Amino acid sequence: MTLIQRYLLTTFTKITSLSLAAFVGIYLLVDFFEKVDDFLEHEAAAHLYIAYFAWKIPLIVSQMLPLTILLGTFLTLGGFTKTNELTAMRAGGIGLQRIVTPFLVTAVLLTGINFALNEFLVPVGTQRSNHIFRTEVKGKTQMLAKRNDLWFREANTLYHIQLALPEKKQLRGISLYLVDSQLNLLTRIEAQAATFKEDQWQAEHVTVRHFDPQSRQLTAQKEENLRLLPLKKTPEDFGTVSGKNEELSFTQLSKISTQMQREGLDATRYRVDMHSRLSTPFACIIMAFLAIPFALQKSRNVNLSLGISISVLIGISFFIVQSTLIALGYSTVLPPFIAAWAANIIFALVGLFLLLSTRD
Template sequence: MRILDRYLLRTFGRMFGLTAGAFAGIYLLIEFFERVDDFIEHHGTLSQYLRYFGWKLPVIFVDIAPLAVLLSVFLTLGSFTRHGELTAMRACGLSLARISRPLLLAALLISTAHFLAGDMLVPHGVRVTRHILKHELVGRPMFARRQNMVWFREGDAVVFVKLILPQKGLLKGVTIYQVDKSFHLRQRIDAASARYSPERGWVLRDLVLHRFSPEGEVTQKEKRASMPYPLDKSPGDFQANQLDNRELGFAELLSLSRRLTAEGYDTTRYRVDLHNRLAYSATCFIMACLGIPFALQRGRGSHLALGIAISVGIGMVYFLLQSTMIAFGYAGVLPPWAAAWSGNILTGLLAAWLILTRAR
């Protein structure tokens, strides 16, 4: 590796460490003030504080990495421009592409680390923080769960739910096993769905009811369009146990999406999140490309306050655009790949146009 490349990477690494640390500190401070009332109200222990905010760090890194890369590139090239180093490099015959190459390679490595962190560390971090906040502090009931499937005991019944949509007050693929004191099966209910209303509670839809004799033989089979069932759980209880897609690694999320698709369920949300997992990691590289022309356009006027303002402004516009596209994807207005990648495509085209304009 050439001396120039090492110098560029060392400067970029120092800037990235400072900006990532600053953004993470601000993020943690905001998170602390948002959650401290919950911890105080429910008498949280020091161990819960440390575990909650410690496992928040991987989530924070994944969230702030693109902005940190953008600001780091801006400040790195801005400092070279301000001290005349970039002019000296160009005078020695080095092109903008050659100068930027180490920074783009570093951004590519950060994108890779970003994906790996989101695939390996973030799922566990999200699980731990959710468990501390929803169950250890608030005391919501906890269900046995595998991926997005839930098992729980309800009086003399064991309930299995294949898919939970608590925002809609909807459960899909519900099976209820009613047993006697000896745990012999007396009745089984298979329902396509269960919908909650404040007036009627849970109502099973498109169900088949089987009754069993003491010997375990089916004595009656009955189909019904609907039937109320007294589940002592609210959508809020299911919300606390709902599987956040960030709790799954990429391979697990892909497997879940394929399985639910094969079983006839709508998996639009899962497919959007799959594409978004890749697209958001690629954002680190896209932001590095965008930071190069912005830093060069400011010339000797590049400084910390301006860099922060431009980076935050670009980040707000990007994330507003990306959130809008993702919402369109969830609603089925856009294909999942288009919803997840459109923000990166538009930002990449803008970066390419600015770089080509600057290189003239």
């Protein structure tokens, strides 16, 4: 790496870091004022304030990183253009490709970091922040972090659920094990599916087996078309019923969507979110690629405040287009892959067109 490239990268890193810190701070401040009434109403301890917002930081960083890369690239190149430093570099024989390479390489590295955040830290942080706000602050029942292969206990009943679909208010592949105080099996209930209706779980195609607690031998068996389950948990306890999957990683979404397809269920929402886990980090590269021609063409007559406004406007436009396309994917108007990746493709083509229009 040449001295000029190190100089460009150092400036870019400083601006991007400051921008990220500023955006994260603003996000936390707004979120604080939205949640503070709930914390005060339930007289939450001071450490819960800190823990709740600390666990949200990975999600905020992941969401703000593409915008900060856009802003960092725009302001760095824009500043050098306005002070004629970029002109001096190009007059000295340094081509545009060598000038922009550090930004694009850094954007690729940050894309990998963003994917790792979404895969490992964001799901855990979202689970923990939701748990603190829902359970420790509001005092509601604890939500289950997993959606498939669930094991839990209520009183003298053990539950195993192959797949939970809270947005559909359904459970698939249910087994109940009723035991005595010595954990001897008394009754086993198996059901293909259960639906939450009228504040209770109604199981379909049920098999009930009774066992002798001493000999553990089967004593009776019967089939039932419909049976009410003693399960006290609601769909909200298995995850948000709004259908959002922020607590799930790409790997988990892939497993769940595959299992749903195997059982003949509609896995569209999960497949859209699965592809979004891959496409969203790539927005870092797209934003850097898009900022380069904007900075080279527009920055000479742009001051700092206007530069920030332009960057934020581009970022908001990307977010609106991406959200719209994902909504179309949820409604099956677009295939999941197209819905997740179309925004990146559209803005990449816009950036390519502007870059080709820029004189070297």
